[in-house]
Amino acid sequence: xxxxxxxxxxxxxxxxxxxxxxxxxxxxxxxxxxxxxxxxxxxxxxxxxxxxxxxxxxxxxxxxxxxxxxxxxxxxxxxxxxxxxxxxxxxxxxxxxxxxxxxxxxxxxxxxxxxxxxxxxxxxxxxxxxxxxxxxxxxxxxxxxxxxxxxxxxxxxxxxxxxxxxxxxxxxxxxxxxxxxxxxxxxxxxxxxxxxxxxxxxxxxxxxxxxxxxxxxxxxxxxxxxxxxxxxxxxxxxxxxxxxxxxxxxxxxxxxxxxxxxxxxxxxxxxxxxxxxxxxxxxxxxxxxxxxxxxxxxxxxxxxxxxxxxxxxxxxxxxxxxxxxxxxxxxxxxxxxxxxxxxxxxxxxxxxxxxxxxxxxxxxxxxxxxxxxxxxxxxx
Numbered sequence: 007x008x009x010x011x012x013x014x015x016x017x018x019x020x021x022x023x024x025x026x027x028x029x030x031x032x033x034x035x036x037x038x039x040x041x042x043x044x045x046x047x048x049x050x051x052x053x054x055x056x057x058x059x060x061x062x063x064x065x066x067x068x069x070x071x072x073x074x075x076x077x078x079x080x081x082x083x084x085x086x087x088x089x090x091x092x093x094x095x096x097x098x099x100x101x102x103x104x105x106x107x108x109x110x111x112x113x114x115x116x117x118x119x120x121x122x123x124x125x126x127x128x129x130x131x132x133x134x135x136x137x138x139x140x141x142x143x144x145x146x147x148x149x150x151x152x153x154x155x156x157x158x159x160x161x162x163x164x165x166x167x168x169x170x171x172x173x174x175x176x177x178x179x180x181x182x183x184x185x186x187x188x189x190x191x192x193x194x195x196x197x198x199x200x201x202x203x204x205x206x207x208x209x210x211x212x213x214x215x216x217x218x219x220x221x222x223x224x225x226x227x228x229x230x231x232x233x234x235x236x237x238x239x240x241x242x243x244x245x246x247x248x249x250x251x252x253x254x255x256x257x258x259x260x261x262x263x264x265x266x267x268x269x270x271x272x273x274x275x276x277x278x279x280x281x282x283x284x285x286x287x288x289x290x291x292x293x294x295x296x297x298x299x300x301x302x303x304x305x306x307x308x309x310x311x312x313x314x315x316x317x318x319x320x321x322x323x324x325x326x327x328x329x330x331x332x333x334x335x336x337x338x339x340x341x342x343x344x345x346x347x348x349x350x351x352x353x354x355x356x357x358x359x360x361x362x363x364x365x366x367x368x369x370x371x372x373x374x375x376x377x378x379x380x381x382x383x384x385x386x
């Protein structure tokens with residue numbers, strides 16, 4: 007850790023009323039002498055946004071969805087209003103906790119403006135990693151995901167050339183050990199009952215299908231410049247080990263901690279320093295056993311589909327991700343079976359003409375086409 011953190015950071019939180027956003031605000035509550043919120047953005051939760059702005063005395067607000075009520079309150083609406091927060095001259099760091107592919111353009115604008123990007127939006131790298139990574143450095147793109155935050159910390163001070171494998175850990179979700187027959191009739195409520203983490207609905211369904219791990223494999227490829235053959239997924243049901251790095255001499259570094267997202271969030275905000283944590287420490291005397299298993303990619307096909315999309319590269323991950331967003335939303339609405347999520351993703355991938363990534367506009371076109379294919383498949 008050679009860099010020195012500024013004495014005080016001005017931050018913007020995009021997606022401030024979601025799971026990551028609200029936990030980010032809790033970290034700020036713990037460290038008001040080190041952190042100030044100068045901008046907040048939400049999609050449509052106006053009342054919660056106003057409550058947060060009042061508590062933290064936030065001068066700059068934005069809402070992604072059009073709203074007459076927000077406009078009357080003097081809050082700018084629309085994508086450009088959200089992006090404008092990323093460009094404010096007083097901003098040091100932006101937490102991107104937006105959900106879905108909508109977060110990509112925000113990540114792009116943060117890096118283009120020379121700000122530090124604390125990234126919780128998986129889709130930014132899954133869809134646009136080929137664009138974002140050349141714009142970033144080790145110290146301007148900090149992952150908030152527990153898995154990537156763990157790998158990031160395990161690699162500090164190490165030579166990436168000496169890495170044999172990255173081990174991305176998975177809880178296995180609520181359906182670990184189930185067969186495809188078991189999953190044919192699962193309900194939305196069952197899929198949302200994650201055994202160890204409390205997250206938003208979209209990422210919780212992704213965890214149930216193991217798509218979440220597929221997205222994380224693609225993220226790890228981009229974040230750590232690691233080929234896919236050096237990235238493995240291992241099921242670790244207790245969620246105590248957040249990920250591991252295996253080196254050429256056989257040594258393995260593992261990052262362990264309480265299952266609380268405020269730990270990786272705070273590290274992204276405090277890097278290169280470590281501050282007092284707002285969580286209970288992990289007591290190894292009470293942890294009991296640690297289990298490990300290989301993921302079942304025959305039952306949970308989304309993991310294999312995502313890895314295949316990442317390995318092929320180009321615009322295919324964008325199509326895969328868009329189809330998954332449509333399929334998850336359809337499942338959450340009760341309009342398709344759980345197993346149809348993977349089928350819709352595969353249909354969109356099969357229909358995609360794979361090209362090298364060239365621009366945000368190109369990726370948005372691929373996204374739109376894949377969404378249409380997935381919607382047609384699910385409504386057939």
